[in-house]
Amino acid sequence: MARPRERILILGGGWAGFVLSRNLSPAKYDITVVSPRQNFVFTPLLSEATVGTLEFSHVVEPVRDRKQRINFAPAVARSVDFAKKRVSCEASIVQGTATDIVVRSEPEKVESTREMRGKELDIQRWRQGTKFQLDYDKLVIATGCITNTFNTPGVQENALQYRDIEDARRVQRRIRECFELAVLPNKPEELRTHLLHFAVVGGGPTGIEFVGLLADYIRGDLLKYYPQVKDRVRITLYDVAPKILGMFDESLSTYAMETMKLQGVEIKTSHHIEELRWGEPNKPPIQMDPKSCLTLKTKEDGETGVGMCVWVTGNAINPFIKEALADIDEFPEASIAKRPSDLAKDTKPAGWKVKKNPKTGALLVDGYFRVQLEAKDETTAAMNDVFAIGDNAMLEHGSPPATAIAANQEAKYLAQRLNKNDFDHAAKFSFQDMGLLAYIGDDKGLMQMPHTEVTEKSKMFPEGLKGRTAWLVWRGAYLSLVLSWRNCFLILIYWVLSRLFGRRIQ
Ligand SMILES: Cc1cc2nc3c(=O)[nH]c(=O)nc-3n(C[C@H](O)[C@H](O)[C@H](O)COP(=O)(O)OP(=O)(O)OC[C@H]3O[C@@H](n4cnc5c(N)ncnc54)[C@H](O)[C@@H]3O)c2cc1C
CATH class of the missing domain: 1.20.5 (Single alpha-helices involved in coiled-coils or other helix-helix interfaces)
Incomplete structure (x- = not known):
């Protein structure tokens, strides 16, 4: 008699969850992905879709697969009972x-x-949504992170977040809206100026790539349609740190700043955002009104008017991990991978909680991505049927950066382990650092070699690469990661089309 397949439940259809689902053996596992959206988003090329180089459909893949090897539940996970091996979900359809x-x-x-x-x-x-429960034999938590607003007043409600396809569509619509509003005949001059001021907060790779592409789009394409406002457009990048792209070497980060300034991007480092509200600067605040502008207040410059403010300042822990995965109701005795000799005899639920990084709140996993429980006396016990990968997890002994590249490697590693079921003797996960890449606008990029070990490549380019070559490497690297042949071809074709005929204005 054929052995029944184990039920594996993957929470999250982003980089980690999607790649894992595509690499697990359907012969061995009955795979179900639970995620609120039906599509996986290829985030490194999301900004190219926002500015019309690509279409949004080119940067998404359906979580369901044509051959129906993967079940999909459009829902969010609300809680997990590790002892009963059951997840409570709410449909998001x-x-x-x-x-x-x-x-x-x-x-x-x-x-x-x-x-x-x-x-x-x-x-x-x-x-x-409709509530339902799903039972599992193995559970993988890959729910990612949310945007960190640092509780800045008005940001959660009024800034444009930038993580998902809907966020990117909203940004795309607002850019065009600001231009259309600014050229209306009856607009006061001051309001026109505010509407055409585009602010981006966050000088990490995502913020820089977006600003670079926004500058390309506005100066290279949009202004051909709105030449009358050419001298009014301003793009400002804000960051609280003294330099942008802090993870890159000084010389590369300086090169990025200089290149962006030449493109007309104002870079305001060491600036602290204090508030974002609707209405014009130095006038009373108003209710949200897209026909008007917003006021961005910084400690250093006071109030300034902006047409939109895109907020890309890094990660905060997902509320599901924070709230639902905390104390446990019942100790999951059967799930404990290796019973530590000093495991507290008293396995009363009140004494145990899910082990997390005290600073970030991410799930602290062992070298095989197993989620761990921690007793009051700090005894740790890893579960052999619950795993966490991607941005919501941190390896206890040194974690890779929270990037798509890392989530991709983690998902492939875990799929291999689960397919082979060799947790007892396989080597623990180690991250293959390929260096850092970023696009900075004007067909220029940065590439920094890994610093951990001296390789032949890093000897050839001790400072890394910058300029057009780095941009081509950036495009090649991400194209090689695109997860379907269809989108791979379409992206190549659209790159050529937008070079020949300009970006699509939407
Ligand atoms: C605009 C942008 C550009 C980026 N560019 C790059 C880049 O160029 N290179 C790079 O390496 N990295 C890049 N990143 C970072 C990269 O996308 C993330 O590190 C990566 O997506 C992390 O993968 P993940 O699976 O952990 O999380 P995500 O990809 O965020 O996926 C999490 C998934 O879980 C779902 N989810 C959330 N809560 C629940 C719940 N309760 N139940 C079920 N599902 C849930 C979410 O809807 C989502 O589908 C970029 C990120 C952004 C936002």
């Missing part, structure tokens, strides 16, 4: 789609405040 259509089409029918409150309650009810 109507969120942001059907209910929004209803919300938009109904307001004129709502007459009184009382009725309006009733409607709001209804909408809240529709927005709650």
Whole structure:
């Protein structure tokens, strides 16, 4: 009789979860991915889609696969019972789609405040997804991170976040909206200037790549359609640190700053954002009104008007990891990989919690990505059926950076271990550092060689690469990671098309 396949549940359809699902053996595992969105987003090329070099469809892959080797549940995980091996989920299928259509089409029918409150309650009810539970034999937690706003007043509500395809669509729409509003005949001159000021907060690789591409798009394409506002457009990059691209060597980071300044990007390092609100600077705040502008307040410069503010300042821990994966209800005796000799005899649930990095809140995993539990007396026990990879996990003994490259390697490593079931004798995960890459605009890039070991390559380019060659390496490297042949071809074709005919203005 054929052995039944083990049920493996993967929470999250991003880099780590998606790559893992595609590399697990369907003959061995019954694979289910739980994720709120139906598509995996190829984040390194998301900005190219935002600025119209590519289409959004080129940077996504469906989590479901054509051959139906992977089950997919469009939902968010809400809690995990490690002892019962069960995950509670809430379906996300109507969120942001059907209910929004209803919300938009109904307001004129709502007459009184009382009725309006009733409607709001209804909408809240529709927005709650159906609750269901999924049992697993093995669980992989790959729910990623959220954007860190550092609790800056007004940022959560008013800044444009930049992680997902919907965020990128919103940014794309707002850029165009700002230009259209600014050229309307009756706009006050001051408001025109504010609307055409684009602010990006965060000088890491994601912020820099977005700013570089935004400058290319505005100066190379958009201004051909709006030549009358050529002298008004401003792009400003803010960062609290004294330099941008802090993880790159000084010479490369300085080169990036100089190149971007030549493109007309103002770089404001050592700037502390204090508030972001709707309304014009030095005037009373207003309710959100896309026809108007926002005011960005910094400690150093005071208030300045902006048409949009994109917030890309790094990671904060996912609320699911923070809130749902904390104390445990029942000690999962059967899941413990290796019972430590000094494992507390008292395995009462109150004494145990999920082991996390005290600073970031990420799940602290062992060298095989096994999630660990920690007793009050700091005894640690790894679970042999619960794993965590990607940005929501940190290896206890030195973790790679929170990047797509690392999540990809972790997912492939874990798939190998799970397929071979060789956790007892396989080598622990070690990250292959390929160096750092970034696009900085004007067809120029940066490439820094890994510093950990001296290789033939790093001897040839001790300072790394910069300029056009680095940009070509950047494009080649990410093209080689695209996960379907279809998108690989389409991306190549669109790169050529946008070079020949310009970017698509949407
Ligand atoms: C715009 C942008 C550009 C980037 N560019 C680069 C780059 O050029 N190079 C590079 O190496 N890295 C880049 N990164 C970083 C890289 O994308 C991340 O490090 C990588 O996505 C981490 O993978 P992950 O699977 O851990 O998380 P994610 O890819 O964020 O995936 C997490 C998934 O979990 C889902 N999820 C969240 N909560 C739940 C829940 N409760 N239940 C179920 N599912 C849940 C999310 O919807 C998402 O699908 C970029 C990131 C961004 C945002």
